[in-house]
Amino acid sequence: MKEVSDFFIDTVDGRKDSRGGTYRMNMLPTTCHMYFGEVTGATCDGRRAGKPLSEGISPVQGADLSGPTASLKSAAKMDHSRTCGTLLNMKFLPDVLKGDIGIQKLASLIRTYFTYGGHHIQFNVCDANTLLLAQQTPDDYNDLIVRVAGYSDYFNAIGEDLQDEIIQRYAHEI
């Protein structure tokens, strides 16, 4: 991560563009990852041609297998201060971080990321539509964590019946 990002910044940063401006590195794609994905062929990580690229410095869809703490540590390895901004997206269902204790744990997660030098993190608190998509294309949602009952688990690791049940819980949000 660090090697690639340093190489990229060293190569790009400060070069002149055709309109007299200067290139800087910005890892905030807004919605560009969709467009860039559309015009990019298949990649060796298993991504098919035309499919979205990852969101900013978020793990490639399906590559986050070791949970949020590992993603944060990896994302924090690059030198964020050399960029004009970065974006890391993380997905949770509302129940995972419910209540005061849940919010405290989320706060600790964010603080630790910033301690490591992270810059910007966004949370996607998902709705039932996302879960329906996750059921159809599980490989794109390896990182989706849901609260089951008394514990949390990867959405993909639980049975279809239970997935349906969790989707029902959020059905009012569709």
Place this chain on the structure above:
Amino acid sequence: MIEGNIFNIEHFAIHDGPGIRTTVFLKGCPMACIWCHNPEGLSGKRHIVRYDKKCIGCGECIKGCPQSALEISTTNGFVLDSEKCIACGKCVDICCANAIEMVGGAMSPRQVADIAVKDVAFYDESGGGVTFSGGEPLLQWEFVKECSTLLKEKGIHIAVETSGAVKNDAIKQVAPHVDLFLYDLKHFDPAEHKKYCGMGNENILENLQTLSALGKEIIIRMVVIPGINNDQKHLERLCGFLKETDGIRSISLLPLHKSATEKYNRLGKEFLIADFEIPDAEKMESVAKIFQNKGFIVQIGS
């Protein structure tokens, strides 16, 4: 060198004790509770599980199995003859659809500590640490002790989630290396306990008193199962016993859930509680009230 038999390590575990934690699941359990939600942790041996939905029916695993323990099925992907299977793991390597997984593997205390230490900044920030769960982690108490010694070098908080169904000596030996015990109680009545969990609870209650006498910090955990352990008289007797036990910080009540249905399918085991009632919020509150009336701090469903 001692090794542990581990079937999962979960990062960002937020329901197994205070703060952000890493939970290490140790394989093997002396009990056989019919509502067990980690049935893959019951057996102390490693074994394979199948994900029928992922199976594409290519049949390569059947060709590759040296024990001829696999057979193609018309409805369910493939079937495994667990009598013949020696858990060599060849089919796991062969399967291109990731439909077969190995559950359980040997790890050294150093390997576990190295993985758990990666998240130390998260523990420090949140007041978290490492939890040993299972299965029954204290069946491998020497391993837990070794891991704890390594983790303590980094000042990491150690919790153990236990059924208490182990030798008293194991409890005494491991206690100095553990900061917090999440102690699961299923039923206070020995006969009922035996009926649903496969063994009486005398030893479990004695071990709890041992921990208490050693001055350990304890959180009691109980899965609330309507019709089995939510009866008022039973709970009041349990409260009476716990009142006599020092060091109990709080009671954590968890509603019964059936999320393990699919896990039982993967293991080819029958899930005996499929018809049981899931307690609603009202039932959970009424159980909580009984403990609260006796002066306990109660958390529901966390």
